[in-house]
Amino acid sequence: MSPKEVKLEQDRVDSVVNKIKQKIITTNEEYKKAKQETKNVQTNYSNNTSVNYFEVDDRIETSADLQQQRGLVNRVVENESIINNQLKKLKDLANSPYFGRIDIQDDDDPDIEKLYIGTSSFVDKDQNFLVYDWRAPISSIYYNGTLGETSYQTPVGIQKTDLKKKRQFSIKDSKIKNVFDTNETVGDEMLQNVLGQHNDEKMQNIVSTIQKEQNDIIRDTKSDLLIVQGVAGSGKTSTLLQRIAFLLYHSRDSLDADQIVLFSPNKLFARYISDVLPSLGERNMQQVTFSEFVSHRLEGLKVETIFDKYESSSSNNKLDSNLSEIKGSYNFTKAIEKYCENIKSSDIAFNNLTLDGEVYFSKKHIKNIYDKLPKLMKSQDKFLNTKNTLIKELKNLINESIKEPWVDKEIDNLSSEQYHDLLKDYQISMFQDEIDERNHIAKSIVRKKLQKIYDAIFNGNFFDPYIQYLNFLSTENIYSDEIDNFSNKLEFHKISLDDVAPTLYLRSLLTGDGQNHKIKYLFIDEMQDYSIAQLTYIKHSFPNAKLNLIGDSEQALFKKVEKPEELLNNLNVAFKTKRSRLIKLNRSYRSTYEITNLAKSILLNGNEIEAFNRRGEIPKIIIRKNYNLALNDLINRIKNAEKNVAIITKNMKEAKELYSNLYNKIDLTLMSDKDRSLPDQNVIMPVYLAKGLEFDNVIAWNISKNNYSNDKKLLGTLYTIITRAMHTLTLISIGEVSNIIKKSKADFTIDYKM
Numbered sequence: 001m002s003p004k005e006v007k008l009e010q011d012r013v014d015s016v017v018n019k020i021k022q023k024i025i026t027t028n029e030e031y032k033k034a035k036q037e038t039k040n041v042q043t044n045y046s047n048n049t050s051v052n053y054f055e056v057d058d059r060i061e062t063s064a065d066l067q068q069q070r071g072l073v074n075r076v077v078e079n080e081s082i083i084n085n086q087l088k089k090l091k092d093l094a095n096s097p098y099f100g101r102i103d104i105q106d107d108d109d110p111d112i113e114k115l116y117i118g119t120s121s122f123v124d125k126d127q128n129f130l131v132y133d134w135r136a137p138i139s140s141i142y143y144n145g146t147l148g149e150t151s152y153q154t155p156v157g158i159q160k161t162d163l164k165k166k167r168q169f170s171i172k173d174s175k176i177k178n179v180f181d182t183n184e185t186v187g188d189e190m191l192q193n194v195l196g197q198h199n200d201e202k203m204q205n206i207v208s209t210i211q212k213e214q215n216d217i218i219r220d221t222k223s224d225l226l227i228v229q230g231v232a233g234s235g236k237t238s239t240l241l242q243r244i245a246f247l248l249y250h251s252r253d254s255l256d257a258d259q260i261v262l263f264s265p266n267k268l269f270a271r272y273i274s275d276v277l278p279s280l281g282e283r284n285m286q287q288v289t290f291s292e293f294v295s296h297r298l299e300g301l302k303v304e305t306i307f308d309k310y311e312s313s314s315s316n317n318k319l320d321s322n323l324s325e326i327k328g329s330y331n332f333t334k335a336i337e338k339y340c341e342n343i344k345s346s347d348i349a350f351n352n353l354t355l356d357g358e359v360y361f362s363k364k365h366i367k368n369i370y371d372k373l374p375k376l377m378k379s380q381d382k383f384l385n386t387k388n389t390l391i392k393e394l395k396n397l398i399n400e401s402i403k404e405p406w407v408d409k410e411i412d413n414l415s416s417e418q419y420h421d422l423l424k425d426y427q428i429s430m431f432q433d434e435i436d437e438r439n440h441i442a443k444s445i446v447r448k449k450l451q452k453i454y455d456a457i458f459n460g461n462f463f464d465p466y467i468q469y470l471n472f473l474s475t476e477n478i479y480s481d482e483i484d485n486f487s488n489k490l491e492f493h494k495i496s497l498d499d500v501a502p503t504l505y506l507r508s509l510l511t512g513d514g515q516n517h518k519i520k521y522l523f524i525d526e527m528q529d530y531s532i533a534q535l536t537y538i539k540h541s542f543p544n545a546k547l548n549l550i551g552d553s554e555q556a557l558f559k560k561v562e563k564p565e566e567l568l569n570n571l572n573v574a575f576k577t578k579r580s581r582l583i584k585l586n587r588s589y590r591s592t593y594e595i596t597n598l599a600k601s602i603l604l605n606g607n608e609i610e611a612f613n614r615r616g617e618i619p620k621i622i623i624r625k626n627y628n629l630a631l632n633d634l635i636n637r638i639k640n641a642e643k644n645v646a647i648i649t650k651n652m653k654e655a656k657e658l659y660s661n662l663y664n665k666i667d668l669t670l671m672s673d674k675d676r677s678l679p680d681q682n683v684i685m686p687v688y689l690a691k692g693l694e695f696d697n698v699i700a701w702n703i704s705k706n707n708y709s710n711d712k713k714l715l716g717t718l719y720t721i722i723t724r725a726m727h728t729l730t731l732i733s734i735g736e737v738s739n740i741i742k743k744s745k746a747d748f749t750i751d752y753k754m
């Protein structure tokens with residue numbers, strides 16, 4: 001591009017940045033005012049909350065007043081945070097106001113319009129759009145179209161237009177660092193630039209270089225079930241986050257970040273992606289791991305984690321057992337549904353509710369309540385009714401108990417401080433007479449004593465889901481050994497991962513507990529790690545959510561690969577979805593051409609993967625005769641490495657052993673599933689913790705034939721390790737190399753000393 005043209009663009013940047021800076025000044029003033037107002041309202045509120053209640057009428061008025069005050073506080077706080085957000089967006093824009101420009105000429109329009117696209121919109125005083133938000137309908141041209149005829153969505157329908165020019169910018173500190181015109185969707189030059197950089201501690205947004213097929217995923221607003229099957233490094237997670245930012249913009253009046261839940265593989269990953277949405281001016285969605293989600297719902301039990309499962313299945317080298325497959329299958333969840341539909345009340349596992357070892361409400365009594373309800377009523381409604389009846393009965397019992405002598409005794413023994421504690425918000429003057437006051441105190445005492453029973457009823461503890469599940473298992477063709485196994489674990493307050501989703505699903509179907517109707521979008525990353533039973537339970541828990549599943553079937557760890565089409569069919573049937581869509585991403589961006597080629601070469605369908613043409617070093621395989629020789633080489637490589645190294649092992653056992661031989665020789669951190677962030681240092685971790693992450697320089701530890709003997713089961717593991725590397729990859733083998741690598745026809749260098 002001519003220097004004159006670049007100068008013209010820089011002049012425009014300067015002019016826009018100037019206007020943004022002026023806006024920052026006025027917004028800053030608004031922000032100060034808003035802050036002051038919040039302070040005033042808050043002071044006023046705290047003065048008002050210390051009112052004394054003398055007269056009943058006064059009390060009613062005061063509480064209405066308080067509610068009004070509280071509403072006011074919420075409003076001013078919200079206003080302050082909105083202005084603060086604007087300020088943040090403006091500051092980001094002042095640094096880099098936009099990254100794209102499109103020149104378009106609509107049909108029947110003699111003028112060519114120049115539109116600039118950035119991370120958020122900016123309008124001048126006269127409401128001219130100086131920058132368009134990347135999510136605005138018109139901005140889709142930037143991501144979708146090549147030069148020539150194209151179209152965009154307007155409120156009155158599709159508008160045809162002619163895309164005359166597409167220009168890309170890289171602007172930092174208000175200065176154009178790079179600018180060029182392109183005919184491609186988003187030019188490779190810009191991508192080369194971004195991808196050639198070193199790994200950041202946190203994931204970056206990809207807003208300026210989103211590719212066409214990624215854009216289709218981001219802007220999908222129609223599907224109830226969207227499945228994204230993308231090869232390693234194809235930008236699945238990046239796209240997912242951009243999609244969330246898009247949805248928040250597209251439905252800004254009806255969708256809040258809190259109504260979106262993302263299931264992520266581990267805490268490290270959760271932290272790794274936590275900057276992307278804020279960098280796009282949006283709040284983060286809720287994030288949870290499957291283990292956290294279910295543990296919360298199975299309080300008191302130690303739930304086997306997916307890591308425990310990986311660890312045991314990787315060290316005993318066997319495929320997911322048959323039983324594990326059965327319990328995770330569609331047919332098994334169907335069997336649970338059928339069992340719950342046809343259950344007789346005599347088969348329901350009611351529990352006694354006890355207090356201090358004594359039965360308070362017997363299961364016989366509870367069953368009686370349940371049985372009296374209309375036959376045709378759904379079991380979920382029956383449980384709710386039973387719960388309500390029990391609470392009513394408990395309240396009656398409390399009212400009767402206040403007259404009992406033990407209560408009098410307790411009142412007599414109260415210190416004046418305890419007495420006033422029990423009065424809570426009440427003033428003595430509020431009681432009609434002494435009896436009224438005594439009854440109030442007595443009720444508080446009895447209530448406190450029976451709180452545990454109340455909680456137990458409220459939490460549905462009058463039903464035992466584990467016994468019920470055992471009963472279900474006995475109706476299925478499950479071996480009695482397995483039933484004993486489940487019971488034994490329960491005795492030690494443990495439950496295996498395979499049983500978690502079926503147990504919770506069964507509980508929820510029968511009792512109606514555990515559904516959250518507020519969540520509107522559900523995202524599940526690394527979908528290949530979930531069974532149909534788990535997905536069914538998650539979907540059941542969020543009945544109003546649109547489901548987005550993102551993953552890579554080839555990265556299945558320690559199990560066989562399932563085709564995404566199969567998954568889509570199974571889920572369509574399981575969820576009875578009307579509008580489902582499967583989108584594939586085949587281009588891999590993370591790794592160099594050479595590394596991706598090696599990854600491709602070990603897969604059966606590797607040809608489907610398209611390597612991005614960013615050249616780098618050829619991967620290296622180091623073969624040593626024994627552990628100590630391999631260890632020496634590893635230490636030398638790390639010592640001579642220019643960048644931090646990530647050593648990735650098959651499992652935690654290996655990682656720990658290797659770490660114990662390394663930690664006093666080099667700076668190195670052993671990562672565990674409790675860790676929330678990556679240190680700026682060499683790290684060592686098992687593959688399941690490296691899921692979704694990427695590193696400049698990866699060393700795969702011991703890819704020998706011995707260690708990777710089960711080709712079918714461990715292919716995904718090795719593929720995942722290899723594809724974590726962005727720039728440099730070394731594979732170390734103790735003895736003969738695994739067949740998985742041996743069969744590869746890709747380029748690599750071998751350093752062999754036996």
Ligand SMILES: Nc1ncnc2c1ncn2[C@@H]1O[C@H](COP(=O)(O)OP(=O)(O)OP(=O)(O)O)[C@@H](O)[C@H]1O
Binds near residue numbers: 204210235238239
């Ligand atoms: N359009 C894009 N522009 C710039 N960078 C991109 C783009 N798409 C992907 N990347 C980069 O490629 C790398 C891989 O992306 P991401 O982690 O989202 O892939 P993934 O498909 O989730 O990977 P995996 O399944 O292997 O964990 C990241 O560094 C990301 O920034």
